[in-house]
Amino acid sequence: MKICVFLSAADLDERYTAPAREFAELLGRGGHTLVWGGSDVGLMKVVADGVERAGGTLCGVSVGFLAHVARPGVADMVTAGDLGARKALLLEKADAVVVLVGGTGTLDEMTDLLELRRHGLTRKPLVVLNTAGYYDGLRSQLERMEAEGFLSVPLAELVHFARTGREALDHVTRRLRAGGRGDGAPTVTEAV
Numbered sequence: 001m002k003i004c005v006f007l008s009a010a011d012l013d014e015r016y017t018a019p020a021r022e023f024a025e026l027l028g029r030g031g032h033t034l035v036w037g038g039s040d041v042g043l044m045k046v047v048a049d050g051v052e053r054a055g056g057t058l059c060g061v062s063v064g065f066l067a068h069v070a071r072p073g074v075a076d077m078v079t080a081g082d083l084g085a086r087k088a089l090l091l092e093k094a095d096a097v098v099v100l101v102g103g104t105g106t107l108d109e110m111t112d113l114l115e116l117r118r119h120g121l122t123r124k125p126l127v128v129l130n131t132a133g134y135y136d137g138l139r140s141q142l143e144r145m146e147a148e149g150f151l152s153v154p155l156a157e158l159v160h161f162a163r164t165g166r167e168a169l170d171h172v173t174r175r176l177r178a179g180g181r182g183d184g185a186p187t188v189t190e191a192v
């Protein structure tokens, strides 16, 4: 599978890097492709290193103003003109998206996809890996949106919160098996 991972570009504590490394190893050992922002810094590097070391493939989508931190030696690397184009390309190249811990960049990428899913513009599965309860606050906010009528579709149809990398990958596998690529979604061209 081609799994797009949104995640932090920062150098983080072991309680975040260890589960990210574990997830990367799962991807690599499964022969999957990591589709990611292409940078060779912080958690993005930890995961790219881990996937490559475990035998997976890398597919990077950098962006002009960050091209100087793009990972060298990746055959499948493109550079988008701006962040919007980068998000569209990341989604286009992936079968599903898994979100690891991150800051505003990750939040931007995740909410963009939540909105596309809410309007039925893509059905590519979205899983949030809630390492160390990092996204408990976001989850509460989304649950409040759902409870008070701000979401037009059930939250469970938009995103799945997983506790472990294995659970995240299993969820994606089940979803894709159930409905094929994008679980019955519009084609990639229509979707992004």
Ligand SMILES: CC(C)=CCNc1ncnc2c1ncn2[C@@H]1O[C@H](COP(=O)(O)O)[C@@H](O)[C@H]1O
Residues within 6 Å of the ligand: 005, 006, 007, 008, 009, 010, 036, 037, 039, 041, 066, 069, 101, 102, 103, 104, 105, 106, 107, 109
């Ligand atoms: C000069 C330097 C060290 C830049 C590193 N900074 C970045 N490098 C690559 N992608 C980034 C960077 N900042 C934000 N992004 C995008 O936003 C996400 C990370 O942002 P954040 O760290 O969660 O908020 C990544 O998924 C990536 O697609």
